[in-house]
Amino acid sequence: MKTGSSLKPISLIERILRLIYPAKCMVCDLILMEDSPAFLCDPCKKGLKRYGRGFCRIAELTEIDGLFAAFNYLDGIETAIHAFKFKNQPKLSETISRLLYEELNKHGNTPDFDYIVPVPMHPRKKRQRGYNQSELIAKQLGRYLNKEVRTDILRKIRYTRSQSRLKRRDRIYNLEGAFSVSPDAFIEGKRILLVDDVLTTGTTINNCAKILRERGVFFIYGIVIAIAEK
Numbered sequence: 001m002k003t004g005s006s007l008k009p010i011s012l013i014e015r016i017l018r019l020i021y022p023a024k025c026m027v028c029d030l031i032l033m034e035d036s037p038a039f040l041c042d043p044c045k046k047g048l049k050r051y052g053r054g055f056c057r058i059a060e061l062t063e064i065d066g067l068f069a070a071f072n073y074l075d076g077i078e079t080a081i082h083a084f085k086f087k088n089q090p091k092l093s094e095t096i097s098r099l100l101y102e103e104l105n106k107h108g109n110t111p112d113f114d115y116i117v118p119v120p121m122h123p124r125k126k127r128q129r130g131y132n133q134s135e136l137i138a139k140q141l142g143r144y145l146n147k148e149v150r151t152d153i154l155r156k157i158r159y160t161r162s163q164s165r166l167k168r169r170d171r172i173y174n175l176e177g178a179f180s181v182s183p184d185a186f187i188e189g190k191r192i193l194l195v196d197d198v199l200t201t202g203t204t205i206n207n208c209a210k211i212l213r214e215r216g217v218f219f220i221y222g223i224v225i226a227i228a229e230k
Helices: 012-020 040-045 075-088 092-105 125-131 133-147 170-174 205-214
Strands: 066-072 116-119 153-154 179-180 192-198 219-227
Touching: 066 092, 075 092, 075 133, 075 192, 075 219, 092 133, 092 219, 116 133, 133 153, 170 192, 179 205, 192 205, 205 219
Parallel strands: 066 219, 116 192, 192 219
Antiparallel strands: 153 179
8 A cells, every 4th residue: 555645744834723722632621832743742652552453344334345433432542533523623633543543554455446535424314523533534545545535425314313322223223324426437347445433233334334335336445443342
């Protein structure tokens, strides 16, 4: 895999702002140097629990041809993802996606694919949060991997309850009819990399893959920041 670009250096204006509002580590809240491009201190980065595998098949993900996870959903990365999603910190997408890319680049079995597609968010929820975290990660990955990011293929058409507190059977029922493929999407025979933030039961990403498969997508892979192992 080709090495992508590194984190962009911060601008002079942002450096000045950091003198007034210091940047902090997204895990431990340590105040960082004003020229630090990442929201992560070195000790916390070293302490993140790597998943340590390349793309692999997972039995429960019947529609996914291979999944890559960078970390176990524990401790530091759990704290960072929670801040990214629920504390209005979209700026963390650059640091988190860079971590994801660095782990991906350690393994030599990355499959080829045509498009990067983020798991979509319902428009109402996106308005409430202000952004779709999976979309932000997908766009950063597209820059690193030099691949086209398509946000027009998958749509979430039904507002659903949060999956986080539901049992597996309830998660499946909760997502019935929730996603659709755009009627204008020409994806037959394509290879797609689906991007999500965290894999728990895998219901969401598998559901998305299923409807893509029904529209003729040839290979479907998945990539997540972290996996919550049972």
